[in-house]
Amino acid sequence: MPRFLTGLLTLLLLCTGPLWAEEVVLGLSKDKVSITTSFDGSDILIFGAVKREQAIPDGPPIEVIVTVAGPSTPLTVRRKAKRLGIWVNTDAVEVDRAPSFYAVQTSGPLREVLKDVEDLRHKISVPRAIRSVGAPSNISDAESFTEALIRIRSRSDLYQLREDAVTVSEQTLFRTAVRLPAALTEGDYVTRIFLTRDGQVISSYDTTIDVQKVGLERWLFELSRGQPLLYGIMSIAIAIAAGWAASAVFRMFRA
Known part of the structure; x- marks a missing residue:
């Protein structure tokens, strides 16, 4: 051929x-x-x-x-070991x-x-x-x-x-x-x-x-990234209000 x-x-x-x-x-x-x-x-x-x-x-x-x-994101993996009765980080590896x-x-x-x-x-x-x-x-x-x-x-x-x-x-x-x-x-x-x-x-x-x-989850996420100070103040205010409401309910049941 x-x-x-x-x-x-x-x-x-x-x-x-x-x-x-x-x-x-x-x-x-x-x-x-x-x-x-x-x-x-x-x-x-x-x-x-x-x-x-x-x-x-x-x-x-x-x-x-x-x-x-x-x-995918990079992260650090750490290993703990007991030193003098306390658990501390001893080694770390960066995962790319x-x-x-x-x-x-x-x-x-x-x-x-x-x-x-x-x-x-x-x-x-x-x-x-x-x-x-x-x-x-x-x-x-x-x-x-x-x-x-x-x-x-x-x-x-x-x-x-x-x-x-x-x-x-x-x-x-x-x-x-x-x-x-x-x-x-x-x-x-x-x-x-x-x-x-x-x-x-x-x-x-x-x-x-x-x-x-989406919805409230999206709004909170964007607020925490765009306005972290306002997000922190709002979180503290919500925690205080929740604590006050819980104590008020507890006092009402004790009365």
């Missing part, structure tokens, strides 16, 4: 892409969450389908991973970036549906979503600080790993519900869906959920 025909055939094969292309088609029960004074959390239903140009291929079944990440909320939900055990190299590439698991570099040279166990952060936020339901929480039907339809706790930071919550086969990511899709304070 002439050399130019061989090169042309190779180029066509590269441009054609995978024969069994599979893509995500996604839906959300709501793409906006409003935080009010009575907000106690919210459930987001995430559902979708796998779009194919061909029939379902033979081989390992398709798996689905869903992640929802709140705004940690999501305020992070949920991972999968259609099977995470170790089985996602290879480690793919996790490293896409930053899917909870530890990989946290960026911590440049720990002080006197700290040899910097990883334990990240583990402590994950443990603390997991107790508050701010970091979640829920395996077998995504239902996949007929290798085409999938759905899951992500629980957003009451203690949310407002901002864009990046939602990612990954399709995997044999541990390899074959398709992904990104969207966002808008989380914002």
Whole structure:
């Protein structure tokens, strides 16, 4: 075969892409969450389908991973130790970036549906979503600080790993519900869906959920940022009024 025909055939094969292309088609029960004074959390239903140009291929079944990440901020993780009978801060590690909320939900055990190299590439698991570099040279166990952060936020339901929480039907339809706790930071919550086969990511899709304070919650938040002195005076006045009202009620019942 002439050399130019061989090169042309190779180029066509590269441009054609995978024969069994599979893509995500996604839906959300709501793409906006409003935080009010009575907000106690919210459930987001995430559902979708796998779009194919061909029939379902033979081989390992398709798996689905869903992640929802709140705004990321830097923070300091400190370690306490007892010195002369008093608990004091001894070591500290600066975490460059940690999501305020992070949920991972999968259609099977995470170790089985996602290879480690793919996790490293896409930053899917909870530890990989946290960026911590440049720990002080006197700290040899910097990883334990990240583990402590994950443990603390997991107790508050701010970091979640829920395996077998995504239902996949007929290798085409999938759905899951992500629980957003009451203690949310407002901002864009990046939602990612990954399709995997044999541990390899074959398709992904990104969207966002808008989380914002509204009503009295929004007014108080803006007041505390824009006019902190007025906010402090108002907080003291409310505390005094509440204390006076409580004592008045107590005296009335004693009378």
